[in-house]
Amino acid sequence: MTMPEQRFRILLVEDNPGDAFLVRTLLEETGEPFDIEHRSDLRSAMAVLNGDGPDALFDVVLLDLTLPDSSGVATISQIRSCANTAPVVVLTGHKDEELAFEALQHGAEDYLTKEFPDGRTIRRSIRYAIERSRAERALKESEERYRKLVELAPELISILSGEEIVYINQQGLSILGAEDSAALVGRSFMEMVHPTSKETLGEYIARYQDGYGGRADFTIICQRPDGDNVELEVSAIAFTHEGAPAMLMLAEDVTEKRRIERQLVQTSKLATLGEMAASVAHEMNQPLNVIRMAADTCALQYDLEAVKPAFQRERLSLISSQTERMSEIIKHLQIYSRPDDDDFVPFDPMKAVERSVDMIEHDCRLSGIMIEVVPPAQACLVKGRQVQLEQVLVNMLTNARDAINENGDDGSIGGLIRLSAMVDENHKVLKLAVNDNGGGVPEAAIDLLFHPFFTTKDVGKGTGLGLSVSFGIVEAMNGKIDVRNEGDGACFEVTLPIVSFGNVSEDIFADIPDEQVFNDTSSNTAARQNTRILVVDDEIDAMEIISGYLEAQGYNVSAASNGEDALAIAGVVQPDILITDIRMPQMDGNSLVKELRSRDPALPVIVMTGHPGDAERPVDDDGADAPVMVMSKPLNLKELLGILDELSEVCGQM
Incomplete structure (x- = not known):
């Protein structure tokens, strides 16, 4: 038999009908079981509270301090003097911290202005007021346990034996x-803990059982019965339960806070990319310029009817290498800009240094600023996300560049940024310092630099998020x-714990397969001729180049520029292998694959995509008998040919 849902009785003392209606409406929208009794003056409210029977009992009083027959904090004292007292939450239209403090001194449990964002704010205040009032009453007659719980007053309070x-x-x-x-008391807290957090919590439980008497702060993830995960920031202290060592755990649900922090990190990264648009354009224009000139010189030989095969092959090889260079730039930008959902792993911090300098160096050079990198005496690994450390360094380098530009408008100084890395073997930490000669940071601003939305730059020249986000990233890496x-400029220094010394084989592009070079042989000519390939790409030039290349290698190829045409072709001639783009109008590649x-x-399906992020990954067909393979653009046609040869051999054996 289920227990009836507890209903909270609220006495609302408010002389403004509009405000009273708003409070009632907002509380009803929360769906919480509240019964509201409304009085518009102090006299009638006190008459109710001094009455007899259950109608005079309330869980909380929402009290306006400006009533027709009373005003000010003295109103609180009169309400609390009634026979049937209840916790008081003050409602006022004034944002006055002094008044709020005075109201709390006169016995109010909470203080709310009438700028209610939603009913949850009132509900939370009511619940906190009720719980706080009950705890205060219990303090007078309870043991030390309840006193400690109320003194710390976190959102989650639990005692673990x-x-x-x-x-x-x-x-x-x-x-x-x-x-x-009853659903939790007596059970193991470990049953609610996510597998990734069990070791952390178990370590602290054991420590307190062994008599540890200090305080511990850590983060764990718990799993709710509905499948949702909640992230908790925990503060633990030693406690005694029935004469044995125990742990008093106080935790705050920071799930929403972490989500907002991740959004801020992503916003800051995208803002940084936007600021570096000119530099990125330059990096792309360099290989494009080489490609254009190489193509023009090849075309010139045809115009002059003086084609030299060796020269043509050399220039085509140059074009291919420059496209690979552009591909690396694009891949890095894609990895840098995508959300950071990967786990922390050991990585070489000097790779982050190299990448960050590459991203900002062109802009600095245009401003006459030199970047000097001082590597550490010994290689080491730190733990975290390489792309996030890049974000921190790019932000610091950008700030250094801006400071030098603002300080040297007259051209009287030579800009210098020094990024130095130093390994402290005794303390097992790495220090990455960015020094500039941009005049330094105003002393009054130093303590505020890492606050969100604080910036020393002119309006429109900074979001105020960069250093705040950087602080959070570095803190998360311990x-x-x-x-x-320092000297004639500022020094920003990041200190990170070292997890091991020596070089690392990890790479930021570890999730991108290394280029495979396949031999172009004619030993499988028969298999190619008997294999039907369907190529689908809305970029017609790309479709024709892929089709022509595969036909020249002996494959039987059909081509379509959209999903509908591809389905029509497949209805007449069933393909043995499908090669398709993902992003296409009307019917995209995922829909085509499913059909x-x-x-x-x-x-067998080979998907071509220029968007390797999770949102662009092809669908997983659990019921399919063949995998979906992914190739990143720009395609390596030799690699594609090698994959097709392997698939055609498999198809020939079926």
Whole structure:
């Protein structure tokens, strides 16, 4: 038999009908079980609270301090003097911190201005006021346990004896998705902990069981019964339960906070990319210029009827190498700009240094600023996400460049940025310092630099997010970031813990397969002639080049520039292998793959994409008998040919 849902009775003392209606409406929208009794003056409110029976009992009083027959904090004292007292939440139209403090001194549990964003704010204040009032009453007669719980007053409060939950508060039940304490008390807290956090929590439980008496701060992820994960920032202290060592755990649900932080990180990264648009354009124009000139010289030989095969092959090889250079630039920008969802892994920080300098060096050179990199005496690995460290360094380098430009408008100084790396073997830390000669940071601004939206730049020249986001990134890597003035400029220094010494084989492009060079042989000519290939790409030039190349290699090729035409062709001649682009108008590559796989689940598919992010990945057909292979643009046609030869051999054996 289920227990009836607890309903909270609220006495709303408010003389403004509009404000009273707004409070009632917002609370009803929360869906919480509230019963609201409304009075418009102090006299009638006190009459209710001094009455007899259940109608005089309330869980909370929402009290306006400006009533027809009373005003100011004295109103609180009169309400609390009634026979049936209840926690008081003050409602006021004034944003006055002094008044708020005075109201709390006179016995109010909370203080709300009437600029309500939504009902959840009122609901939270009511719940906190009710819980706080109950805890205050319990303090007078309870043991030390309840006193400590109320003193720290976090959102989740739990006492663990070993792994066993012996107490958990109402907010903790809500966070963990439990209906009542009976659902959790007596169970192991480990049952609610995500597998990735079990080791962390287990370590601290064991430490407190062994008599550790200090405080510990750590982060864990818990799993709710509905499948959602919640991230908790935990503060733990030693406690005693029934004479044995225990752990008092206080935790805040920071799930939404972390989501917003990730959005800020992504926003900052995209803002940085926008600021570097000119530099990126230059980096792309360099290989484009070489490609254009190489193509023009090849065309000139044809115009002069003086074609030299060796010269043509040399120039075509040059064009191919320059496209590879452009591809690397694009891949790095894509990796830099995508959301950071990967796990922390060991990586070589000097690769982040190299990438960040590459991204900013052209802009600095145009401004007459030289970047000097001082490598460490010993190679090492740090743990985190390489692209995030790049983001931190790019931000610091950009700030250094801007400071030099602002300080040297008259051209009287030579701009110099020094990025130095130093390994401290004794403390096992790496220090990355960015020094400039841009005049330094105003002393009054140093303590504010890492605050969100604070900037020393002119309006329109900075978001104020860069250093704040950088601070969060470095902190997440268990490091720290400091700023000070040195010489004639500023020094931003990042300190990171070293996980090991020596070189690393990891690479930022580890998820991108290395180029495979396949031999172009004619030993499988028969297999090629018997294999039907369907090429689909809305870029007609690309479609024709791929088709022509494969036909020249002996394959039987059909081509289409959209998904509908591809389906029509496949309806007449069933392909043995499908090669398709992902992003196409009307019917995209994913839809085409699904449709053709519904006809032939064993159809091998090669997907071409210039967008390797998760949003562009092809669908997974769990029921299909053949995989979907992914090739990044620009395509290496020799690599494509090698893959097709392998697939055609398999098709020939079926």
